[in-house]
Amino acid sequence: xxxxxxxxxxxxxxxxxxxxxxxxxxxxxxxxxxxxxxxxxxxxxxxxxxxxxxxxxxxxxxxxxxxxxxxx
Numbered sequence: 001x002x003x004x005x006x007x008x009x010x011x012x013x014x015x016x017x018x019x020x021x022x023x024x025x026x027x028x029x030x031x032x033x034x035x036x037x038x039x040x041x042x043x044x045x046x047x048x049x050x051x052x053x054x055x056x057x058x059x060x061x062x063x064x065x066x067x068x069x070x071x072x
Contacts, residue, residue, distance in 0.1 A: 022058055023047050026065040034069070 011019070026043050027035055043065065050061055 018058065019047055022062045026062055026069075029066040029069040031069065 023044055026047070027040055030039065030043075046061065046065070047058070050058060
């Protein structure tokens with residue numbers, strides 16, 4: 001069993017909106033068969049794991065996830 005690490009952080013509404021949009025777009029880019037709760041959790045971990053990243057880095061992450069999804 002994997003234990004999730006809790007990271008403390010405070011996000012303003014704009015940041016939350018951007019992170020939510022990146023998550024939603026990345027999940028939507030996955031084929032329907034891959035939109036499982038486990039994969040959604042992994043996508044969320046990737047997005048939240050990069051919260052200290054700049055907006056440009058988050059956009060690159062989104063593009064990478066879409067590229068991966070298009071290959072599958």
